[in-house]
Amino acid sequence: MTAPSAVPAPTTSTWRLMDAPRISSLDDPEAWAYQGMAQLHAAAELADLGNADAAPTPVGIMVALNNQSYVRKLRRLAVVDAPDGPQVVGNAVLNLQVRSNPELAIGLIVVHPEHRRQGIGTALAEWLRTTARAEGRTSVLAPVDFGAEPPEGEVLTPESGNGHVSAGLPGVHLARKQGLDLQIVERRSRVDLPVAPEAVARFEAESSAAAGDAYRVHTWTAPTPEEWIEQYAALEQALADDEPRGGLDMEADVWDAERIRGEEAAIAAKGDQYVVTAAEHVATGQLVAMTMLQWNDLKPDHSDQQATVVLKAHRGHRLGMLVKAVNLREHARLRPGSRRIYTWNNEENPHMLAINVALGFVPAGGCATFQGAL
Numbered sequence: 001m002t003a004p005s006a007v008p009a010p011t012t013s014t015w016r017l018m019d020a021p022r023i024s025s026l027d028d029p030e031a032w033a034y035q036g037m038a039q040l041h042a043a044a045e046l047a048d049l050g051n052a053d054a055a056p057t058p059v060g061i062m063v064a065l066n067n068q069s070y071v072r073k074l075r076r077l078a079v080v081d082a083p084d085g086p087q088v089v090g091n092a093v094l095n096l097q098v099r100s101n102p103e104l105a106i107g108l109i110v111v112h113p114e115h116r117r118q119g120i121g122t123a124l125a126e127w128l129r130t131t132a133r134a135e136g137r138t139s140v141l142a143p144v145d146f147g148a149e150p151p152e153g154e155v156l157t158p159e160s161g162n163g164h165v166s167a168g169l170p171g172v173h174l175a176r177k178q179g180l181d182l183q184i185v186e187r188r189s190r191v192d193l194p195v196a197p198e199a200v201a202r203f204e205a206e207s208s209a210a211a212g213d214a215y216r217v218h219t220w221t222a223p224t225p226e227e228w229i230e231q232y233a234a235l236e237q238a239l240a241d242d243e244p245r246g247g248l249d250m251e252a253d254v255w256d257a258e259r260i261r262g263e264e265a266a267i268a269a270k271g272d273q274y275v276v277t278a279a280e281h282v283a284t285g286q287l288v289a290m291t292m293l294q295w296n297d298l299k300p301d302h303s304d305q306q307a308t309v310v311l312k313a314h315r316g317h318r319l320g321m322l323v324k325a326v327n328l329r330e331h332a333r334l335r336p337g338s339r340r341i342y343t344w345n346n347e348e349n350p351h352m353l354a355i356n357v358a359l360g361f362v363p364a365g366g367c368a369t370f371q372g373a374l
């Protein structure tokens with residue numbers, strides 16, 4: 001496919017839908033679509049969340065779309081043909097897990113703030129439904145991100161009673177119009193850096209004293225040491241198995257060493273870097289806890305907390321705080337210029353939330369996930 005030729009200035013009626021072109025380099029003539037998707041996400045996040053920290057980079061979108069082994073991804077674009085070339089004004093992503101949840105479609109729709117209320121979101125939702133049905137999926141799940149402002153007007157709460165979201169958000173409107181119901185709310189939290197080194201040292205000392213000699217801490221950057229790869233994958237699997245899912249009707253996805261190596265290749269291709277701290281149970285040589293912080297030099301101001309998990313049999317020894325405090329210390333050393341860290345927690349996960357609050361994380365919006373039959 002070649003880039004569409006320029007046509008008269010955009011009006012509200014000129015958008016059209018097309019499949020995202022598949023490319024393997026940003027030098028490809030079709031790379032305009034990837035620059036466009038990244039700009040679209042940045043504009044939408046700035047408008048909806050107050051900043052564009054979480055917006056993907058063009059290379060990040062390309063690598064994710066080319067990494068299809070565990071999650072198949074289809075992407076549809078809404079495009080306006082402007083005089084200076086095609087502009088991506090909306091996109092829908094359909095994720096289909098390959099090794100789990102054969103009934104489930106995961107859909108995400110984003111429309112540029114200046115192009116909303118013209119039916120683009122509805123058209124992309126229709127494509128998602130039709131495509132998911134053709135793929136044999138019978139249930140759809142849709143996450144709606146929201147910013148830090150307190151909810152206004154009508155407020156929706158999932159059946160568990162944990163967390164809430166404004167009914168007036170456009171994403172909530174669209175999800176409910178598609179017949180989906182709110183199932184779970186996750187909290188996004190932010191800590192401004194630096195966290196006082198003496199506070200981190202105190203958390204480390206206290207949790208290390210509580211854990212005692214039974215555990216030994218290991219910290220690494222990419223790649224995961226070969227000796228830990230299987231156990232590291234087992235920790236990811238334990239997290240997926242145990243994660244609170246509220247009212248969501250879905251099973252845990254599959255995590256194995258091959259997937260970890262695939263994710264590592266994707267992380268490297270995106271230009272991401274990370275630091276992991278894990279705790280080994282000395283008597284058995286088993287890894288029983290881990291936490292990961294990830295960042296990208298193209299977005300120098302922030303880092304993202306990824307998985308944190310402590311195996312059930314080893315909870316209650318302050319290992320969650322221990323690995324987090326050590327990893328924060330290492331992150332400060334590796335990434336001194338970073339200004340904030342974001343993390344995500346289910347509102348139904350009080351222990352993890354308590355650790356983050358103690359470390360200074362404050363609420364910074366969240367994600368409401370809806371689900372319903374197709």
Ligand SMILES: CC(C)(COP(=O)(O)OP(=O)(O)OC[C@H]1O[C@@H](n2cnc3c(N)ncnc32)[C@H](O)[C@@H]1OP(=O)(O)O)[C@@H](O)C(=O)NCCC(=O)NCCS
Pocket residue numbers: 044048108109110111112115116117118119120121122123142143144145168169170171172173174175177
């Ligand atoms: C949600 C979103 C995709 C809608 O895109 P859009 O192109 O404006 O969608 P449409 O024009 O097709 O409108 C969809 C429906 O939502 C309603 N809607 C959209 N924004 C609304 C708002 N601010 N207030 C009230 N209703 C709204 C529309 O009225 C329409 O319903 P209708 O057909 O009964 O009128 C867009 O606002 C967006 O990108 N939001 C941020 C990302 C997000 O939340 N995505 C999750 C979607 S599940």
